[in-house]
Amino acid sequence: MRWLPFRRRDAADRRRTVLRGSRMGLNEMIDAAVNGMFAKPVRSALTTLGTVLGIGSLVVTLGIAKTAGAQIVERFDALAATTVTVEPAQQGGGGGGGRGNRIVLPWDVEQRLLPLNGVVAAGAFGDANTGSGRISTNAINDPTDRAQLKLRVVGASAGLFAAIKTEPVAGRFFDGGHDTRADRVAVIGQGIAEQLGIRDMSRRPVIFIGEEAFTVIGIMGQPQRESALVNAIIVPGGTAAARFGLAGPTKVVIDTEVGAARLIADQAPLALRPAEPSALRATSPPEPQSTRDDVSNDVNGIFVVLGLVSLIVGAIGIMNVTLVTVMERTGEIGLRRALGARRRHIAAQFLSESTTLGLTGGIAGATVGIIVIIAVSAARQWTPVLDLRLAALAPVGGAITGLVAGLYPAWRAASMEPVDALRSGM
């Protein structure tokens, strides 16, 4: 038997191999996963569609929510971040309609504040006490007249309209001259004008506040600040002082440049009351970041739930298809077991396949999601806002979805006896 030495050497090699046991490396696992995925590429693509939609929905909803939230806050901030109000530090410290309160705010706020760097406009106002005087468009006091209203009358400095960001929808606003002369002119809000039936300024309409006649010179649009003033009759401060005994304003509104609000809030009390700035309290806008976060969180909460539902649907899709694949590839499972694969190797193969499907779906979903966010933002002329962590985590989320979805099919595949699996053929 001249072949014996070779035969014995081969046998020893084989036994050593057997003693080391069977193994499956990472390369083999990746090969098996990629080969399995490309064995039926159309099916794999359709399977990943669920994850693409799920991850894509999550990315789009979170991205759009963040973008829209930022847009909302940006618009809100633009107004809020430039508004400073100044009021007496203690209640009752204003004019209060001349009821003997200590006067702390001056009328000439424009002269005092406009020189400050960063102030765009400033104005002051205070509620006038008109007693029981009703507002009407004729001089006869008729209690049955539905046009007789009990309305708020406000004395204001001429700069108030610019400070509260409003425009006349008809006529004009009063100016410093009206104020100085204490002219009996009034500016009314749009709603009040409709109630009183006043439309045409060319006819110089007149309203009566109690028994005092005032010429309406303008109708005011909705102000962006102090929106309640749209329901007030605004007369010059000097007029309010002369006719209704308004001793001084109770509030100053300042429109500032973006970023100057904090500084102006510090400086305004000193400019308005140099001798006693502590008698005034200036209010600057809230931190915009917290407002932005609140809005974003509210919007995100709704859409994240929708995205998660999509993702669960995608996971169920992967699980179903992987389960069908396991059944179809029973013969392959038997072959692999015959070639030395252990149960764990079979489980790892199907888990890596489903994870690869999920990962691919996650990458595609994140890509689609980002494209959609950019497209929507471009169409709406928004600035796209996307958390980069989201773009990085989306594929990981897809992979985890695939991994979880593959657990049951992988267990089923690993549970097959090699004899039974081989018997099913290929």
Next chain:
Amino acid sequence: MSLALTDSEPQTADNTVPVIRMRGISRSFGDAPVLRDVDLDVQPGEYVAIVGPSGSGKSTLLNVLGCLDRPTTGTYELDGVETTTLGERGRAAVRGGLLGFVFQSFHLLSHLSIEDNVAMSESYRHRQPGTQRSTRRERAIAELERVGLGHRIGYKPRLLSGGERQRVAIARALMSKPALLLCDEPTGNLDRANTAAVLDLFDELRASDLITIMVITHDGSVAERADRVIGIADGMVSDRPRETS
């Protein structure tokens, strides 16, 4: 690791270790016995044909021989390794390291090229650290050239004839340098010419690698070329005398 070599390796008169040494092997499914008290010794390099009617227990014997199934009782040493005491891990290692399988329906993965099909059998074996994927592929190509399919490298199985597919399956079985090649009706789907080609290949393998080959067959021409023919009936195994022409 529960693998262990037998304490004293039984040897034949010419000092060789039997590749197969079965003693008292039985296999029952429920109360129905399929194999009964099988004793079997097969020497290295032998070509053994197993014949018998359908339902006689041929496939069950092959499954036990291939460590795909566990016997109910008895001992089975394969190339000196006692297999009946092995756990799942050990039996998988035996299948991957000592055995090669050739099936009637080829069992080739249609989405892989033939060299990838052949290289796949190396996926579960321990290799020397640093063994490259390209090395496996080179070995797979060498095995394919050895079975006469060097000109088909890169082909998918569906593009090959039945005889060529079976040669791919044989190349895959040879990758692990098995001690025992187990063939279940290897020529069942082949015509006469391809059957002859496969049997010639078996003869070459025995001559060059001294591989032990066991074939389940209904084909008289396959059994005719075997060193031994083992008959199986009602789960009982017996040597059949060779017909002399």
